[in-house]
Amino acid sequence: MKKRVRKITAMILAVSMVLGVSGCGKSQKSTQDSGDTAKVKIAYQYGLAYAPLTIMQEQGLIEKNYDGDIEVEWVSLNSGSAINEGMASGDIDVACMGIAPFISGVTAGIPYKMYGTIAAQPHELLTNDDSIHSLKDITDDKKISVVNIGSIQHILLAMLAKEELGDAHALDNNLVAMSHPDGMTALMSGSVACQLTTAPYIFKAKEQDNIKEAESLDSVWPEGNAFIVGLVSDDLYENQPEVYQAVVDATQEAMDYINNNQEEAANILCQKEDVTAEMMLSWMQDPGCVYDMKLPGVMDMANFMAENDFADKAPESFEAITTESAR
Template structure:
């Protein structure tokens, strides 16, 4: 059984064993406020959420809400949080979002968030392309992650087999993958911003040309998902989340210097460096998805989905979402 199917099999067991009790922002805090839990991962791809948090934009659009923020290591961990009823809104890569919806996790995409540069970085000067990789380890965030899907897309194009490099994967959170690449404990790291920017500054670290042709610049990387319970049973709070995210994205795009000042501390860089990252041509913040169905179709064709793939974009996203 391929790695992708193993992940889905575990998820299906979780679906059968975990409570699917509603999580949708309906729980009240001790002081009578509505509690909303939002989960995300690491990196500047999630910058709009930091803006939302610091500027209290959800609170601006919805009176009486208490927002709890949680940082997790992977999209699969966020999926488990939705299954257990602990998360109302999440942000993750397109791949895990498609996996979640088609496996029965009770959410849909509520907005796009960002496109970001993805690169395979290496400390081995002999690795120029995927054809040069034999038994070398490739660190990426998780089996079934969008990075895994991108590696599979490139492997299908260049090696003729989407799963040719599955056994080379070493699952690590982005920061750990970067440390392992720099220390030499792994040969390659498939990662995104800001780690690709940081790794490019290191002596002896170069890029393996592999991904641009299979996932063009501007295609969606991170999407926001919301529980179906939240959307159906508290539509005003759902709309507030969507509006707050759109406002945060607009702020980053139109007040980039100020946003850089806000975001630089989390990545331990100065504001000028953060602004340079935010204005990179491949770093795009938008509410409109791009390429989601392309990835979903690839996942269905190459055995990453245990169940049938989506027939239409509406199977994956709520009606307010624009894109494909």
């Protein structure tokens, strides 16, 4: 598994090196100054953590915060790896994904930075096996679903394994990569013994009588620590500052709307998950569900990844991988 992690990092670096050699940059001047229609392509994934993105789309907040004409393209991708590839190639301008694949990408040379947290969310290690009460009870034949190798869920499990078992890679051979919804289905059917997942899948899975939390992650990743982060390409950040600022302002406005109008927000967000507004509101009011642009825990995860062979190195500093809006 260590070799596999290094291979993933090497692939990211190779893509970013190609980008550096080609010198491709989509914008060399502000579209606002030129009078042209600005364009921004935003990639995201799925889950309750992306609620601010849903509000931004539904209410046209980027368009509202940009002084001029702007065309916003939203694309849903299934993994942080796919987002990293898009950012490295210059196809994506703004993205939202977990901290861990961002750290892998930025330390491998992908030209982007964080502009803030999109959401903190509860994470739980769930199981359908009554014999599992801690990581020590997970035998070699027990499979654990995580959304991807190198994902934040993988790293959180590794952090817990380091603390409890003394080896961050102790459970690497137990891992199965599945999307959150597929992992939840596999957990409920018994195809895997455990799943490390986030909201709303932890809430949905625990509606089943046979699904329980195996062990808390609070000791390695406290409530409120950053989960999904907002990223901006260096090209957009440097060459289209008005577009960048519109994205930042829209993100903050969406968070303010969610925090100050929870019932209204629940009415919008429930459609994404096909649940009642009441159910969505209860999920949003979980203490671990936080919409705030602060970035707690980022360097803790970066240092852990570097020290345990999930990344070749840690970032030079927090300031080196963030824009001014995140400081």
